[in-house]
Amino acid sequence: IQLTQSPSSLSASVRDRVTITCRASQDISSFLAWYQQSPGKAPKLLIYGASTLQTGVPSRFSGSGSGTDFTLTINSLQPEDFATYYCQQVNSYPLTFGGGSKVEIK
């Protein structure tokens, strides 16, 4: 299952609202997770089941979608949110990740 993320990169300012999309090549129901990766760090789980916030993740992060189209939204972007974001499907093996979306400071 291929996952296509867009945009691959974007520039935004603190307090902006950012939306990243992830499209699956086939129906994956809600078996989608989102991760944040800061430079030099391991990925960190943000959202699972397409829309459930992982414990400890700020509520400005939200996820939506099902089937083939999914969205990660960051409301009121904070300085620590400048990072690369990946979607991942856990519907079937081989598990796959999207190509990543890098959020940079404008």
Added chain:
Amino acid sequence: QVQLVESGGGVVQPGKSLRLSCAASGFTLRTYDMHWVRQPPGKGLEWVAVIPYDGTNTKYTDSVMGRFAISRDTTKNTMHLQMNSLRAEDTAIYYCARGRPSDMDVWGQGTTVTVSS
């Protein structure tokens, strides 16, 4: 606290072997699916292999099938990735991660593997 620590990375010549380890603490490894995920320099994440909680039916991405082997030692609460016949394209940071049905919720800090002559 729940933690994963990888070790065993290094520089190795093409065709040689390397064994990575992932030590788990704060939880029992055999109650979770455990994964290896890699990230080539400057690129995205690639799932590599999984050993299910019951230790059976291990799975691999096509590019490592027949060359890599995932295993675990439940007495040491440690997982391994035996990598044989290494290629330049195997160069990456290798992460171990704890799996849930919905995601990978705990990740190690990664260990770097460089395949070069």
